[in-house]
Amino acid sequence: MLPLKQFQDFIEQQELFKKDNRILLAVSGGKDSVLMLHLFKAIGVDVGVAHCNFNLRADEAQRDENFVKMLALSLNLPFYVTHFDTKKYAAENKISTQMAARDLRYNWFEEIRVKEGYDFIALAQHQNDSVETVLINLVRGTGISGLHGILPKRNKLIRPLLFLSREEINHFVDHENINFVEDSSNASKNYLRNKLRLDVIPHLQQINPNLEHTFAENINRFAEIETFLNLQVEDLKTKLLLNKPDGIYISIEGIKTLKPQKLLLYELLKSYGFVEPVVAEIISALDKQSGVKFLSQSHQATINRDDLIISKIISTENEHRVIHSNESSFEFNGNQFGLSFSDDLKFEVSKNKIFIDADILLFPLIIRNWQNGDRFIPFGMQTLKKISDFFIDEKVPLHLKSNIPILVNGNGEVIWIAGMRQDNRYKILKSTKKVTIFELKIN
Incomplete structure (x- = not known):
């Protein structure tokens, strides 16, 4: 049987959507998204099916498109499809193919959502995806926000399969004889996420067979810590940040009382584009001569007598x-x-x-x-x-x-x-x- 009760319980606990909402489902044709489609259909939610053809796997990509189209038609559901020249977009924007595909699909999903009157976009990411995301963030370097993994809901994006592991999804798909198509690129180790899934996570599972559920519990704790930190930072903003016509003034003496200093000052300044290494430099310069400046992409921080002053950088394109x-x-x-x-x-x-x-x-x-x-x-x-x-x-x-x-x-x-x-x-x-x-x- 499909895990309908767990599915509905997760939707209610996370307040993903209301019963009368219309949901646009992102369906690739793989196990995860096909199972998600069947779960939504089973609980009677008004849904549509959206599929992206990135033109990266030639005949296989066309096979996936045909499969999803026939699946949607067999279930009498609206079907939306688009084709992307992903490699061209990646080259023009000087980003990786993966990032290009991500940008293209999310932008298109939002266009369809607005045009066709859907309330939310559902993505079929699960617990293992969240584990991989946390590990990627840890490898690359991350703050607290990078430790909560994939959130069940962010703006108009919902992820209703985060209560399931990949193993559980495989079990339900096999048990219910649900048809799907396999993406051959999932076996390629050219991508960091695949390397983690194929090489690293199996070793971690030998240490902890319940790795996904352990990570899910940890992710919930990290999310709660982030919420607590955000509340503390908002309180600090009311006490330390003084808005003036020429910028935002932060008392240097106030900065010196922060504990932990680097973490809290970074949280105060990150919305102005300042990264952690620059925040560390600001702290080391607090007792230096007035006039020392530090730059982000959009702002400058100037040590001026008793204050650190944050001001917008005025474009100097026309001096x-x-x-x-x-x-x-x-x-x-x-x-x-x-x-x-x-x-x-x-x-x-x-x-x-x-x-x-x-x-x-x-x-x-x-x-x-x-x-x-x-x-x-x-x-x-x-x-x-x-x-x-x-x-x-x-x-x-x-x-x-x-x-x-x-x-x-x-x-x-x-x-x-x-x-x-x-x-x-x-x-x-x-x-x-x-x-x-x-x-x-x-x-």
Whole structure:
């Protein structure tokens, strides 16, 4: 008999879906997915069958497609199929064939789910798959999250066979005389997962014949530990992370009190793209001179006096932008600016708005990032001053200096440190006939 009660109990315990939900089944034609299809059909859930042909095994791949199609038709179920040029996709995206197949199938499953109105996508992964995943993560290196193996439910993906081992699946398929097709690539040791399944796990099973169930219990414990850790980290975020307009401030003294320090700081910073080796470097630099920076793909962490400041990295693809006199607005480094002209010589004092003698300007102008050696004459003064010194006087945080836009005249003179100070040489005089107005627009 099929393990219908265990199947339904697992679905209820894990809250995988509701009785009236529609489920899209990913069916390859192998034992696991075919058994899953028969279990769903037996409990009367509204399902459809989706099959991917990756064009990797020539005639065998077509055989699998035909088998699944006939199986779906014999059970009067909707059938969806697609063909991929997997090797081409892998080459174009510079990833392995396995990763290409994974990306392609998950994207397509989601497309079909949305288009055809299914609530969830069911995958036929079982306990042995979860064991292999944990071992792969351990071999490659992993955090706590890599120890819980394959989760029964993640967003719209459900895995209702995780209560079964491969041996149990084989037993039910053989006992019920269920037809299936065998994927010859499962015997290839070219893939890490297959090497573990064929060479490593049999030796572990000699030590522990109940390896799958032991791993299942351990995985549950790791999942609970991860939940506890996440709760602790969320509590730490409310205590240590201070959101300011220019970034997220974390007290260095607060970091020093963390125990275990590396683990907790990594958990605090990982959502900003920082990996463990970089977190270790940050910890070793906490007592060093201000200005030390550490980078992830999206953020920078700057040690600045008493705080570690996390800020987004502004793209430097365009380190400067040309401004023409016929533009009424322009953008630079995520900042919006307005440009207008007036014959009215009235002006207002504002850091975000400057009024300039139009006759002094030499278009096109340049707006760019601050550079070492930049100088200007601050409004109200008569002598040149290094902008770097001006930043120090204004107590501009180190991590913000390189992001402040600098407006430069056609002759190379600095006109304006945007949002901070205009150059005195470009102020309105009694002789001024026309005014050019630049405005930094604040949302």
